[in-house]
Amino acid sequence: MKKRIRVVQQILQEKGLYDGAIDGIAGPITMRALASIDEVNSSDPKTRQITTFVQVEANKRGIDAGPVDGLWGPQTNAAFEELVYRIENGEPTPEWRPDEIEIQNPNQWPVQRTPEFREFYGERGTRQVMLDFPYPMRLSWDLRIQCRRTQCHENVYDSLGRVLQKVKEIYGENSIRELHLDQFGGCLNERPIRGGSAWSMHSWGIALDFDHRRNALHWGRDRAAFAHPDYNDWWKCWEEEGWISLGRKRNFDWMHVQAARLPE
Numbered sequence: 136m137k138k139r140i141r142v143v144q145q146i147l148q149e150k151g152l153y154d155g156a157i158d159g160i161a162g163p164i165t166m167r168a169l170a171s172i173d174e175v176n177s178s179d180p181k182t183r184q185i186t187t188f189v190q191v192e193a194n195k196r197g198i199d200a201g202p203v204d205g206l207w208g209p210q211t212n213a214a215f216e217e218l219v220y221r222i223e224n225g226e227p228t229p230e231w232r233p234d235e236i237e238i239q240n241p242n243q244w245p246v247q248r249t250p251e252f253r254e255f256y257g258e259r260g261t262r263q264v265m266l267d268f269p270y271p272m273r274l275s276w277d278l279r280i281q282c283r284r285t286q287c288h289e290n291v292y293d294s295l296g297r298v299l300q301k302v303k304e305i306y307g308e309n310s311i312r313e314l315h316l317d318q319f320g321g322c323l324n325e326r327p328i329r330g331g332s333a334w335s336m337h338s339w340g341i342a343l344d345f346d347h348r349r350n351a352l353h354w355g356r357d358r359a360a361f362a363h364p365d366y367n368d369w370w371k372c373w374e375e376e377g378w379i380s381l382g383r384k385r386n387f388d389w390m391h392v393q394a395a396r397l398p399e
């Protein structure tokens with residue numbers, strides 16, 4: 136928290152709105168400066184005001200912090216780290232290009248949270264079908280529980296089947312198990328994104344999670360197992376069908392893959 140406040144103080148100072156100490160303490164001078172920012176609501180709790188300011192400043196610099204909701208989720212966290220990097224280095228983090236892969240969109244997946252998306256997938260939790268997995272999965276939350284099938288949206292059914300079939304052909308069941316590609320964390324789940332207010336792509340049954348223990352939500356490629364080259368083929372299987380990995384694209388939530396594009 137202190138670091139966040141220090142960064143906020145620093146930006147406010149650059150704007151000429153703050154002349155107090157850069158001490159990481161949200162005292163009255165800091166809060167008064169924040170109150171002069173249009174998007175910040177000074178009746179919100181302090182942490183929410185600080186988060187809102189970080190989101191606004193990141194978005195202004197073209198760093199995608201997601202919706203400005205004052206809630207600190209993984210996307211805000213990633214945007215904050217980028218913001219800090221830019222302040223410290225005076226330039227953006229060099230772009231990360233895993234294998235220079237162009238992600239095709241053969242199934243015309245829509246961009247998330249757009250009218251086209253609503254048109255394509257409809258209401259949350261509707262038009263669900265059952266897909267039998269081509270290899271046995273285990274529930275990543277409780278590995279004793281076998282999982283032979285999942286619910287998913289009818290529009291992703293064929294593609295998802297092809298992806299998993301290909302994974303099976305490329306890796307084989309032994310490697311699948313060794314690499315935890317059978318540790319399934321769920322697909323359909325109607326809930327807001329963790330630490331945010333927008334609905335998760337899981338709410339439509341078009342996103343899947345795998346091996347969440349070794350790909351924790353806030354971990355970047357330095358820690359996430361799925362960032363390792365052993366998984367290049369795994370990602371190729373998904374990306375050939377246009378599925379988007381938040382890890383590969385945004386460097387957080389490496390457990391997650393979805394049949395929706397991200398806004399550019």
Ligand SMILES: [Zn+2]
Pocket residue numbers: 337342343344390391392
């Ligand atoms: Zn997910």
